[in-house]
Amino acid sequence: MELAFGRRKRRRMRNGVFQHQAQANKEVMLSGDRLIHAQVNFPYVIQSIETDDASMKDFLFTLGCFPGEEITILSILADNYIINVKDARYSIDSELAKTIQIK
Template sequence: MENIMFSKISEFLTGGEKAVETSRNTVINLAEAETNTEYVIKEIKTDDEELKKFLFTLGCYEGETVTLISILAENYVINVKDSRYSIDKNLAEAIII
């Protein structure tokens, strides 16, 4: 019930645009996400500073929205800030939503 109410309030505040916020107890990464669904990035989870910097240059950072467009042979097509990128599974697994 709490998640439904949060979703409705979030939808109202954003003017109908709906970004999925995963449950606080559930940690999933972008590799486990559903296609054509907008998510909010909660963190970039990796010890590789170069990987973090690369994702930051794409616009992937905490609080930003990301949409998984499609998955093609372990390549993940994502939409961030009105731009599309193809990232591999390792990068998708580092993006916690």
């Protein structure tokens, strides 16, 4: 009985994601996309906060989420996004994540 083993391709990992996946994800990401479509462990820049709810916008501003600021998703747990903004970690729900436009 012969066993056939396929050749495994070695790929470099960067921040826990294969390099070819990271490049493909950057090509797919369009300018003005929402935070809920972003990849984990990749830094993005906040383009704008799109909501009509003033209290939601004020809350995000108190966290440091304003245009031009860097934001990174650290993990996604159920409906919560753990984000890193200005060297601080916060947990926001998907409704807040939908309001943040990134580039």
